[in-house]
Structure formats: C-alpha cells, structure tokens
Amino acid sequence: TVTNISNPTGSTNQIAQQTIVSLDCRLLPGTDKGKFIAEIKKSLRKQHLRVEIELETINARESTIKNLFYQNFKKSIEEVHQGSKVIPILFPAYTDNSFFRKRGVPVYGIVPVHLTSELMESVHNSNERLPIKSLLQGIDVYKSFLQKQLTPSSLASAF
Numbered sequence: 731t732v733t734n735i736s737n738p739t740g741s742t743n744q745i746a747q748q749t750i751v752s753l754d755c756r757l758l759p760g761t762d763k764g765k766f767i768a769e770i771k772k773s774l775r776k777q778h779l780r781v782e783i784e785l786e787t788i789n790a791r792e793s794t795i796k797n798l799f800y801q802n803f804k805k806s807i808e809e810v811h812q813g814s815k816v817i818p819i820l821f822p823a824y825t826d827n828s829f830f831r832k833r834g835v836p837v838y839g840i841v842p843v844h845l846t847s848e849l850m851e852s853v854h855n856s857n858e859r860l861p862i863k864s865l866l867q868g869i870d871v872y873k874s875f876l877q878k879q880l881t882p883s884s885l886a887s888a889f
Contacts, residue, residue, distance in 0.1 A: 731755075752784070788828050794836040799879070806874035807842050810867055814844075842871035 731754045737746035757766060767781045794800070804816045830837045843864040852858045 787824075788832055794831065794838060797836070799836065800838055802878040803838060803840055803842075803871075803875050806871045806878060807840070809874055810842070810870045811844060841868075843868040 732751060733754050734750075734752035736750045738748055740746060753770075755766070757763065763783075763786075770781070771779050807816055808814055825839050827837045827839050843860065844867065845864070849859070849861075849864075
C-alpha cells in the first residue's frame, strides 16, 4: 500500500528531480524480499530506482498447523457466523504472531468478526471502527471456542 508520496519543494513549473514513495508491504511467509524488490522495479520499468527498507520485522514462519485448536476455532466461527467460510487472508494490521512462531508457539491470526470491505479499509485509518454487534459476535466466537476446548474429549486430544 502506498502510504506517502513526496517531492522536494520547488517552483510549480519545475519537474521534481526526485520523488519519495513509502510503501507498506506485508510479505507472505517464504517470500524472498530481494526478488520482491526486483519485481517492483521491473513492474515500474525503472531499474534505477533506489529501494530502502525503513523497518523490517522478523520473517513470519510458515503458518501454524491446523490442529485441534484451529478446528475448534473454525467450528465456533461457522456456528456464530452462519454460512461463513474460514479462509486464510493477509490482514492489513500488524500482529505479534511472527514473534511467537519464531519461538515455536502455535498461533492463529483469527479475526472472529464480520468485516465489510468498508470496515477493512478503515483499519489503521482515522475512521477505524468496529460495530458493537460485531464485537459481541466476536465474544460469542471466543465463548464457543473455550467451551469446545474445555470438553473432556478436547482436553484429552490436546495433550
């Protein structure tokens, strides 16, 4: 996502000699950052571009395996949000998942609420919001999940 574009100050009729563009890029696990940057340059047909990485977080490891915890979350989401499907997405906000995975802790980036396109576009924006109804449904998903996790059969399978 382009988050900033700037040119040095000059007169109105002067073509800027430099333009600085800030991109916020979230790369999928296993993506080679060098190849990604080369692809950006190639797609813009400007090999003389200089690309600098301002901030880089640790590489996300492969997604956590879909074990009993995942299956119970999936069932809970599908129960609360009737007719929904659980699919992988690249959520446009930062999480701590990569740090936990690096240490071998299984994590899932689950967002158990219904987000319209408009709400997704509001993430990290001045109008970021979550309707109360969505929040309450998210709470219901977690309640259902915890009930599933605490059943004797789930407890036996988890260990």
